[in-house]
Amino acid sequence: MTTTTEVCTRARIDPRGPRFGGAITTVVLAIALITMGTPVGSALLAWQVIIFALGAFVGLWAQPYGWVFRTFVSPRLSAPVELEAAAPPRFAQLVGFCFVAFALAAILLGSTLIATVAVAIALAAAFLNAAFNFCLGCEVFVLAKRLSSAG
Amino acid sequence: MTGIFMVLAIVILATAFGLWHRSNSGRMKTVEHRSAGTTEHGVAILDAQTIGGDLGARATLVQFSSAFCQPCRATRQILIEVSGMVDGVAHVDIDAEANLDLVRALDIRRTPTVLVLDEEGRIRRRASGLPRKVDVIAALGQLD
Numbered sequence: 582m583t584t585t586t587e588v589c590t591r592a593r594i595d596p597r598g599p600r601f602g603g604a605i606t607t608v609v610l611a612i613a614l615i616t617m618g619t620p621v622g623s624a625l626l627a628w629q630v631i632i633f634a635l636g637a638f639v640g641l642w643a644q645p646y647g648w649v650f651r652t653f654v655s656p657r658l659s660a661p662v663e664l665e666a667a668a669p670p671r672f673a674q675l676v677g678f679c680f681v682a683f684a685l686a687a688i689l690l691g692s693t694l695i696a697t698v699a700v701a702i703a704l705a706a707a708f709l710n711a712a713f714n715f716c717l718g719c720e721v722f723v724l725a726k727r728l729s730s731a732g
Numbered sequence: 733m734t735g736i737f738m739v740l741a742i743v744i745l746a747t748a749f750g751l752w753h754r755s756n757s758g759r760m761k762t763v764e765h766r767s768a769g770t771t772e773h774g775v776a777i778l779d780a781q782t783i784g785g786d787l788g789a790r791a792t793l794v795q796f797s798s799a800f801c802q803p804c805r806a807t808r809q810i811l812i813e814v815s816g817m818v819d820g821v822a823h824v825d826i827d828a829e830a831n832l833d834l835v836r837a838l839d840i841r842r843t844p845t846v847l848v849l850d851e852e853g854r855i856r857r858r859a860s861g862l863p864r865k866v867d868v869i870a871a872l873g874q875l876d
Contacts (some may be wrong), residue, residue, distance in 0.1 A: 596802075614742075615735035665802055672800035701738065705746040713750035718800025719843050719861075723828045723835060730832055 584588065587664045589651075591642050595661040596714070599670035601647035601654055603710035606632070606677070617700070625691065626685045633681055636674030641667050644717040660712055673710065673717040673728050760871045762846070771855060773839040778853045782834065783824045790820030791872050794851040796828045796835065800842040801864035811846065814868050817860030820851075832840060850875045 589595055609629050616622035636644035684699035709715035761874070763771045770776050782836050785792055797804040808825055816822040821853045828835050828843055838847070848857035848871045857871040 611739045614739055617735060669802040670798045701742055705742050708743060708746045709750050713754060716802040722798050722800045723843055724841055726829055
């Protein structure tokens with residue numbers, strides 16, 4: 582197996598980074614779901630909203646879980662076999678932001694049930710990302726475009 | 733306690749979905765043609781003007797890609813490699829976002845989606861997800 586001679590940049594990243602981030606997100610959202618309705622649950626959701634916002638609106642390089650991966654995990658691993666584009670995982674961060682921000686808003690407006698459903702969907706997506714390298718952009722982007730421009 | 737069971741249920745369901753999705757991803761499926769000149773997905777025949785590229789003398793590999801699609805790049809590499817290897821096979825890459833009318837006419841829902849056209853432009857095979865090179869070559873062999 583050869584390793585890439587490419588160097589990680591903001592546009593081309595180690596594909597293991599987003600999966601590592603997905604694993605942390607899975608744990609955070611799982612605890613948030615278990616503690617839903619308590620201050621701990623709300624605080625965890627608020628934390629994850631900030632994480633997703635940084636990843637989606639600033640860039641993956643600014644996402645704290647990605648920083649943990651680059652600083653503490655990546656140096657202990659072999660060089661990545663291949664780099665991948667940052668745009669698809671960044672799109673997934675945006676989708677995650679929408680669901681978790683919606684859940685937080687629902688809690689603040691008093692609907693724990695709606696918040697629970699939104700967090701459950703985000704948790705499933707984060708788990709699929711970590712466990713199966715699921716490409717959310719592949720599944721939802723074209724469908725979303727089709728729906729948003731239906732005429 | 734309810735929360736813990738809910739998390740367990742989500743992980744089990746997501747695992748089942750992930751395994752199902754992975755086993756289907758990239759699989760070349762035969763496209764059945766109906767007597768009305770359509771397929772289960774809609775349009776049955778594509779021409780050079782519609783796909784924005786010449787049809788191959790023997791077959792054409794049509795790929796639908798999008799900006800937020802991780803395996804589209806690897807799919808492109810495989811299809812370019814196969815079209816370079818097998819005589820008379822063309823490769824056309826279409827940006828789904830910029831061709832939504834065609835995407836609707838063919839009922840494309842995911843990227844990458846790969847269509848295998850015969851020499852007349854009839855859609856004979858369809859795969860969504862990264863296809864294996866051997867499956868693409870096998871699909872071309874089954875066209876005759």
